[in-house]
Amino acid sequence: MKIKFVSSNFLLRRSIKEVIFYLLLFFVNRGYAETGAKNDDLAQYKKLIAEQQKEFVRQRQIIAEQGKQLEQMKMRLDALATQSAQNQPPAKQAANGPQIVAARNANAPPSLSDKLPSRPVGQPPPESQKRRPPEIPRVSQTVGGVLTRKNNLVVEPSLFYSYYDNNRVFLDAYTFLPAIAIGLIDVRQIKQHTLMGFLGFRYGLTDRWELEFRAPYVYRTQEQRARPLLEQAAIDKAFNTDGSDIGDLQFASRYQLNSGSDGLPIFIANLLATAPTGKSPFDIPLVQAVGIPGFSFPAEMPTGAGYFSVQPSITALYPTDPAVFYGNISYNYNAETSTNAGKFDPGDTIGLSFGLGFGINERSSFSLGYQHRHVFDSKLGGNTITGSTLDIGQLLVGYSYKYSKKSTHNLSLSIGTTNDAPDVSMEYRMPFTFDLN
Incomplete structure (x- = not known):
């Protein structure tokens, strides 16, 4: 009877060890599985962030190009305003002159507006204005x-x-x-x-x-x-x-x-x-x-x-x-x-x-x-x-x-x-x- 009792204890202890081992193995496998899943999610996040950065750079380039076009349009409007002021009668030109100058200073830097031509570049004057005989008494x-x-x-x-x-x-x-x-x-x-x-x-x-x-x-x-x-x-x-x-x-x-x-x-x-x-x-x-x-x-x-x-x-x-x-x-x-x-x-x-x-x-x-x-x-x-x-x-x-x-x-x-x-x-x-x- 004593021998059987020792064997039962041994078996019980062995069974407990096996259960603990399998439990440890289960949790270890589960940890590895969760760690792999986390690594996959991180890679996806990194890839998404990289794509968003590329899209941001492209959008910034588009905004920069549109800003240049807007600046050119402002310069052209400033030139047209200056030309219109020169063609006005003296009285009207004197009345509108301060407003035109103020608008030009507000829309474009002085260094750019001062270098603008008096008429749009590349457009020849009308035929009727080409070297007409000057008017004298x-x-x-x-x-x-x-x-x-x-x-x-x-x-x-x-x-x-x-x-x-x-x-x-x-x-x-x-x-x-x-x-x-x-x-x-x-x-x-x-x-x-x-x-x-x-x-x-x-x-x-x-x-x-x-x-x-x-x-x-x-x-x-x-x-x-x-x-x-x-x-x-x-x-x-x-x-x-x-x-x-x-x-x-x-x-x-x-x-x-x-x-x-x-x-x-x-x-x-x-x-x-x-x-x-x-x-x-x-x-x-x-x-x-x-x-x-x-x-x-x-x-x-x-x-x-x-x-x-x-x-x-x-x-x-x-x-x-x-x-x-x-x-x-x-x-x-x-x-x-x-x-x-x-x-x-x-x-x-x-x-x-x-x-x-x-x-x-x-x-x-x-x-x-x-x-x-x-x-x-x-x-x-x-x-x-x-x-x-x-x-x-x-x-x-x-x-x-x-x-x-x-x-x-x-x-x-x-x-x-x-x-x-x-x-x-x-x-x-x-x-x-x-x-x-």
């Missing part, structure tokens, strides 16, 4: 002003005044001593006033080509004072004559030949034609003065030249901001006409003018120049009229004020520098522009 039909834009109509009323004073001495005698003349001495003083009202129209066929038509109405007065010496002691008579009617119609065409690029002057071709629609001086009868032998005067004053004329010319403009130098060469062909005394051929004329225009500000400008014309001898019945050559020199001064986008005030003054030239001439123009587009 008009001093004649071929010098001054600016060509009319395409499909624009300019209605230009103007008023012209001229004063001419000349003394003529006719001597039909011989000298006995250096200071004594024996015979008939005829002294005449002629004063002439001319007032002309024009209504002109200019139309731009293209930005480089314009046509013009002007219709004048003329009022002219003349006073002649005669005193023939050695005929009677105290004869001093005045004869007043006047006349008014439509004048000679004028037609003109102007074309800009080049763009003036590469530092070259801008050349403009001009063609001016005159039709004899006014009263001709050859059709006005002369009245013999009573009491003064050989003295006659016209019954009324003519309002036209009495013949056709065509004047081609070339004008050169050279802009050097703020001044503009100009020059003009012309040739005036006067056609032959029939008179009661026979065929009359007025002498042709060559002319030269030059000067400069200066811009005071965006609205005001003035010009200063000189004009000289030489008239060749006239012919009557094929014979040259001696002494019919004329030299007409004039000092030209012009002023211009741009009242608005559609109207301008222009005043020109001509002062005679030779005996054959009018003493003074003035012309006031006020063109109105209408866009027919």
